[in-house]
Amino acid sequence: MKAVNVVLVGFGRVGKAFLQVISEKKELLRKRYNLDIMIKAIFRRGRACILQDNIDVNQLLEKDYYWKPGIALAQVLDTEEPGVLVECTPSNIKTGEPGLTHINLALDKGWHVATANKGPLVVDLQSLREKAKKNRLALKFSGATAAALPALDVALYSLAGTEITRIEGILNGTTNYILTKMEEGMDYRDALKEAQAKGIAESDPSLDVGGWDTAVKILLISNAVLETDFTLEDMNVEGIENISSRFIKEKREEEKSLKLLGRLTKEENDYKIEVALTSIDDSHPLFGIKGAEKGISFTTDTMDKVTVTGGESDPKGAGASILKDIINIYSG
Amino acid sequence: MKAVNVVLVGFGRVGKAFLQVISEKKELLRKRYNLDIMIKAIFRRGRACILQDNIDVNQLLEKDYYWKPGIALAQVLDTEEPGVLVECTPSNIKTGEPGLTHINLALDKGWHVATANKGPLVVDLQSLREKAKKNRLALKFSGATAAALPALDVALYSLAGTEITRIEGILNGTTNYILTKMEEGMDYRDALKEAQAKGIAESDPSLDVGGWDTAVKILLISNAVLETDFTLEDMNVEGIENISSRFIKEKREEEKSLKLLGRLTKEENDYKIEVALTSIDDSHPLFGIKGAEKGISFTTDTMDKVTVTGGESDPKGAGASILKDIINIYSG
Numbered sequence: 061m062k063a064v065n066v067v068l069v070g071f072g073r074v075g076k077a078f079l080q081v082i083s084e085k086k087e088l089l090r091k092r093y094n095l096d097i098m099i100k101a102i103f104r105r106g107r108a109c110i111l112q113d114n115i116d117v118n119q120l121l122e123k124d125y126y127w128k129p130g131i132a133l134a135q136v137l138d139t140e141e142p143g144v145l146v147e148c149t150p151s152n153i154k155t156g157e158p159g160l161t162h163i164n165l166a167l168d169k170g171w172h173v174a175t176a177n178k179g180p181l182v183v184d185l186q187s188l189r190e191k192a193k194k195n196r197l198a199l200k201f202s203g204a205t206a207a208a209l210p211a212l213d214v215a216l217y218s219l220a221g222t223e224i225t226r227i228e229g230i231l232n233g234t235t236n237y238i239l240t241k242m243e244e245g246m247d248y249r250d251a252l253k254e255a256q257a258k259g260i261a262e263s264d265p266s267l268d269v270g271g272w273d274t275a276v277k278i279l280l281i282s283n284a285v286l287e288t289d290f291t292l293e294d295m296n297v298e299g300i301e302n303i304s305s306r307f308i309k310e311k312r313e314e315e316k317s318l319k320l321l322g323r324l325t326k327e328e329n330d331y332k333i334e335v336a337l338t339s340i341d342d343s344h345p346l347f348g349i350k351g352a353e354k355g356i357s358f359t360t361d362t363m364d365k366v367t368v369t370g371g372e373s374d375p376k377g378a379g380a381s382i383l384k385d386i387i388n389i390y391s392g
Numbered sequence: 393m394k395a396v397n398v399v400l401v402g403f404g405r406v407g408k409a410f411l412q413v414i415s416e417k418k419e420l421l422r423k424r425y426n427l428d429i430m431i432k433a434i435f436r437r438g439r440a441c442i443l444q445d446n447i448d449v450n451q452l453l454e455k456d457y458y459w460k461p462g463i464a465l466a467q468v469l470d471t472e473e474p475g476v477l478v479e480c481t482p483s484n485i486k487t488g489e490p491g492l493t494h495i496n497l498a499l500d501k502g503w504h505v506a507t508a509n510k511g512p513l514v515v516d517l518q519s520l521r522e523k524a525k526k527n528r529l530a531l532k533f534s535g536a537t538a539a540a541l542p543a544l545d546v547a548l549y550s551l552a553g554t555e556i557t558r559i560e561g562i563l564n565g566t567t568n569y570i571l572t573k574m575e576e577g578m579d580y581r582d583a584l585k586e587a588q589a590k591g592i593a594e595s596d597p598s599l600d601v602g603g604w605d606t607a608v609k610i611l612l613i614s615n616a617v618l619e620t621d622f623t624l625e626d627m628n629v630e631g632i633e634n635i636s637s638r639f640i641k642e643k644r645e646e647e648k649s650l651k652l653l654g655r656l657t658k659e660e661n662d663y664k665i666e667v668a669l670t671s672i673d674d675s676h677p678l679f680g681i682k683g684a685e686k687g688i689s690f691t692t693d694t695m696d697k698v699t700v701t702g703g704e705s706d707p708k709g710a711g712a713s714i715l716k717d718i719i720n721i722y723s724g
Contacts, residue, residue, distance in 0.1 A: 210550030
């Protein structure tokens with residue numbers, strides 16, 4: 061049995077879902093993967109909780125008296141046997157903070173990293189990757205790209221040895237939900253309202269409908285696949301706010317479906333990364349992706365086109381994808 | 393740079409395609425994966441070729457004088473620094489031979505195995521897996537299940553930590569091609585003839601149209617995922633030989649599509665593995681899989697449903713999938 065220490069930073073929806081999955085899967089992890097995951101500490105804004113073996117993780121979700129102020133992350137990372145830092149603080153794509161500091165600290169102190177936080181990766185993926193490589197540590201971020209949709213795994217693991225010449229992804233559930241509803245005849249406002257009522261869209265949906273969430277995801281996936289250092293400034297980003305129902309109806313009459321695609325293309329030796337509204341027909345592997353579902357398609361030189369779709373998109377799916385990353389760090 | 397010795401057994405279409413891919417990818421393997429793949433020997437019926445560094449692998453495909461009789465696989469595996477045995481001999485699902493002997497030999501002598509040969513896995517997966525585990529060696533078989541369609545990777549790597557409760561796959565290009573053509577109005581005989589003319593179906597198509605190729609693939613995938621030891625005798629296997637065009641037309645009128653699915657289902661704690669003709673509607677993730685394309689869908693507890701489709705299905709795709717397995721053995 062291999063004991064793996066985990067320190068969780070960030071106790072929002074994804075962090076909690078991750079703890080829940082870990083707690084539900086304890087037996088399976090031991091039996092199937094020979095791993096004993098030990099949550100050593102949890103950090104949330106200004107407070108932290110150092111876990112003793114006899115604390116039931118479920119209780120943390122309810123009770124307050126475990127949480128103490130004044131505990132430094134650096135100190136915990138120094139004291140405990142290095143394992144995996146799980147980063148789930150809110151994403152800031154301008155500064156990368158506070159996640160960037162946490163991840164750098166972990167990599168400096170010999171801890172692997174599994175992050176669901178996009179910010180640090182948008183701001184500084186290249187340096188983080190180099191630091192991880194130099195220190196022979198894993199930097200995993202399934203939870204930051206498309207969570208339970210295994211976009212990164214397929215690109216980096218299943219397509220290892222191929223040259224990926226094109227990527228197209230429906231990477232944001234909110235926009236695809238709205239476009240699907242508009243195809244069914246709803247107008248933009250009503251479709252957005254319905255998405256918000258169902259908890260698919262956030263109350264401020266601007267990052268989603270403006271194409272920025274898709275942009276960040278295709279950027280991270282592209283940089284991971286190509287080992288490049290592109291930034292959001294290198295991209296054209298389209299949103300769905302100005303689409304008319306009439307335009308969608310016209311496309312439907314041509315038996316086409318309008319999708320907001322994150323896209324990487326290669327022309328000669330130049331790469332282009334963009335977010336573009338694109339009408340596709342039923343020969344396209346993402347044609348059938350309806351509602352809040354996601355999907356991504358890779359075109360390669362030796363394996364032709366490989367497409368992966370689906371995957372739980374709620375916090376539970378993100379939590380499960382962090383656990384998946386941890387398992388794969390240790391069973392490689 | 394890590395030098396990886398490879399011994400290839402079997403010099404048919406897949407074996408040759410594998411060599412071709414290795415030769416084309418030499419630079420990429422060095423640069424991206426830090427791997428220097430050295431083909432040390434190739435075995436074909438009764439003869440073998442020991443490769444010197446200065447022999448161009450491409451020449452082997454044409455010239456005859458490199459091939460010598462009387463060289464024993466065991467001796468080569470003993471002499472060379474252990475790396476990966478690549479098994480591409482013809483598949484015999486009754487005896488597993490000659491592949492079973494080759495794979496056992498390799499695992500006994502400290503070599504990892506990547507096989508495109510289904511036979512040994514159908515006959516004795518459990519023992520081979522245990523031997524590999526005991527000797528801390530990898531036993532990879534992407535090339536034996538769905539080649540460039542990353543069915544096993546997604547199940548074992550991307551869905552690590554989930555419980556897979558259902559698998560449904562379109563795993564045979566020939567049968568799906570025939571069913572698609574029949575939906576377009578062709579009758580069974582003409583569709584089969586067209587598939588043969590296009591090189592999709594073999595001249596003896598009985599293993600494909602009888603459902604047995606699908607059966608073997610879903611059996612191997614299921615046994616790999618569940619770590620079980622089911623055999624073909626445990627399965628109900630349906631083929632497509634007796635489908636009438638009229639039946640397909642009726643399904644089309646109901647907006648359904650008839651597919652030959654390899655399927656694993658779980659009911660209570662019982663698993664059922666089968667090959668069944670199934671009509672599905674457009675809410676099913678495999679509805680859009682037409683012609684010789686393949687796809688597989690996994691239902692899980694924590695990540696919902698994840699589906700992967702596509703992947704080159706000719707020998708090149710199989711060769712590339714063996715290379716992928718080798719890369720993943722060394723970059724885990």
